[in-house]
Amino acid sequence: MHPIKTASAPWTDSTLPLLAAGYAWLPDRMRATDGEPVRTRLLGRPVIALRGPEAIGFFYDERHVKRTAALPGPVLDTLFGRGAVHTLDGDAHRVRKAMFLALLKDGAGVSALAEHVAQQWAKASTEWQDGRDVVLFDEAAVILARAVCAWVGVERSDEAYRRVAEDCVAMVDGFATPGPRHWRARAARKRQEEALVAEICTIREGGELVSDSGTALEVVAWHRDADGRLLDPHTAAVELLNIIRPTVAIAWFAAFAAHALHRWPAHREPLRKDTGSRYARAFAHEVRRFYPFAPFVGGLAVSDLTWRGENIAKDTLVLLDLYGHDHDPGLWDSPYRFDPQRFTDREPGADELIPQGGGDPARGHRCPGEDITVAVLSTLVTQLADLDFEVPDQDLTIPLSRVPTRPRSGFVFRAVRER
Numbered sequence: 001m002h003p004i005k006t007a008s009a010p011w012t013d014s015t016l017p018l019l020a021a022g023y024a025w026l027p028d029r030m031r032a033t034d035g036e037p038v039r040t041r042l043l044g045r046p047v048i049a050l051r052g053p054e055a056i057g058f059f060y061d062e063r064h065v066k067r068t069a070a071l072p073g074p075v076l077d078t079l080f081g082r083g084a085v086h087t088l089d090g091d092a093h094r095v096r097k098a099m100f101l102a103l104l105k106d107g108a109g110v111s112a113l114a115e116h117v118a119q120q121w122a123k124a125s126t127e128w129q130d131g132r133d134v135v136l137f138d139e140a141a142v143i144l145a146r147a148v149c150a151w152v153g154v155e156r157s158d159e160a161y162r163r164v165a166e167d168c169v170a171m172v173d174g175f176a177t178p179g180p181r182h183w184r185a186r187a188a189r190k191r192q193e194e195a196l197v198a199e200i201c202t203i204r205e206g207g208e209l210v211s212d213s214g215t216a217l218e219v220v221a222w223h224r225d226a227d228g229r230l231l232d233p234h235t236a237a238v239e240l241l242n243i244i245r246p247t248v249a250i251a252w253f254a255a256f257a258a259h260a261l262h263r264w265p266a267h268r269e270p271l272r273k274d275t276g277s278r279y280a281r282a283f284a285h286e287v288r289r290f291y292p293f294a295p296f297v298g299g300l301a302v303s304d305l306t307w308r309g310e311n312i313a314k315d316t317l318v319l320l321d322l323y324g325h326d327h328d329p330g331l332w333d334s335p336y337r338f339d340p341q342r343f344t345d346r347e348p349g350a351d352e353l354i355p356q357g358g359g360d361p362a363r364g365h366r367c368p369g370e371d372i373t374v375a376v377l378s379t380l381v382t383q384l385a386d387l388d389f390e391v392p393d394q395d396l397t398i399p400l401s402r403v404p405t406r407p408r409s410g411f412v413f414r415a416v417r418e419r
């Protein structure tokens with residue numbers, strides 16, 4: 001039996017401290033309890049935050065934690081969309097999730113998307129050779145938007161791809177904050193949902209898909225939910241955007257990867273010599289572990305529960321600390337050292353590295369886009385290591401109080417010559 005040392009003052013609301021401290025808020029609170037559950041309130045709601053391998057099993061068990069009604073409206077109206085897979089439980093979730101897994105975990109499909117990204121990078125990089133200042137974050141977002149739109153089967157004009165990139169960035173950038181960033185995110189989502197509703201309707205007018213090998217656009221348009229019905233066009237658009245938007249969000253990891261290469265240039269040579277992408281994959285995993293992106297995930301207690309002797313009342317918001325887990329000194333040797341060697345000889349275990357959630361993606365809400373993230377990021381890292389560039393003076397600080405954060409400058413570079 002563990003001596004439970006929960007944080008004091010469970011009645012105090014932490015919404016403002018969370019907004020002020022960002023990524024540091026939960027790990028700091030966890031440190032104060034030696035990693036034991038933290039009790040507090042967010043937006044007036046009782047909260048318990050958990051961390052560790054055992055907590056992952058507890059959190060992703062649907063008998064304990066559900067997602068329906070767990071996410072606040074402002075997060076749905078910016079990041080995920082109303083009716084998204086993120087908000088479903090039980091059969092409704094399993095059937096919708098199976099669609100995502102079939103699309104996003106297919107090895108040939110993952111490689112094809114990474115290839116689209118490589119081609120778009122090659123195309124864009126010819127324009128950088130004139131020595132202009134390039135903001136990597138912005139360029140990566142456009143490269144990823146072009147690649148993923150081609151991959152899902154959505155064609156756009158050049159100008160419209162830029163808009164997709166900007167809107168997807170805005171949706172992610174504004175989900176966790178009040179004020180102008182939030183309103184920009186709402187407008188961006190509305191615009192992209194409307195455009196995709198039109199695509200879904202056009203596909204449906206063309207007649208039902210008969211083979212299994214359609215584009216993601218076709219698969220989503222003709223997907224039947226657990227009740228046997230097609231998704232309404234808005235929900236279909238939301239789910240298509242749940243493929244496009246997070247793929248564009250790999251731009252955050254691209255900027256972090258550039259930051260890491262700049263800060264620890266010794267990794268450039270092994271990346272250049274890398275055959276079979278082993279080092280690039282290890283580097284991508286370490287970028288996902290080391291840098292802050294998703295701070296935690298949450299759901300509601302299904303009933304009155306007990307976690308290691310601690311009572312959790314029905315409807316308590318249960319959080320799982322992702323960022324803290326990936327930096328827990330009890331789980332990682334020198335967690336604040338950037339070291340791809342952790343993963344050069346092996347792939348990380350399912351519940352070892354959890355920047356995109358834990359557990360089994362088929363049974364719970366773990367991100368179905370991890371294979372894509374790792375493949376695309378490995379591709380970008382390889383391209384970046386191959387490029388000769390200068391890094392002009394700029395503000396590369398990564399403020400932990402900002403969610404989501406990134407190097408303030410977006411990582412500006414100047415290509416020096418073609419290799």
Ligand code: HEM
Nearest residue numbers: 085086243246247249250293294297356357365366367369
């Ligand atoms: C950019 C890096 C990414 C990060 C940091 C990330 C992170 C996450 C996290 C933390 C979750 C929630 C896990 C949970 O609730 O337990 C999630 C879910 C999800 N992600 Fe990702 N993700 C990324 C990329 C992707 C990509 C590339 C795709 C699709 C191409 C994707 C599609 C999804 C979907 C559809 C869900 C909902 C799964 C469900 O509710 O069952 N993500 N992601």
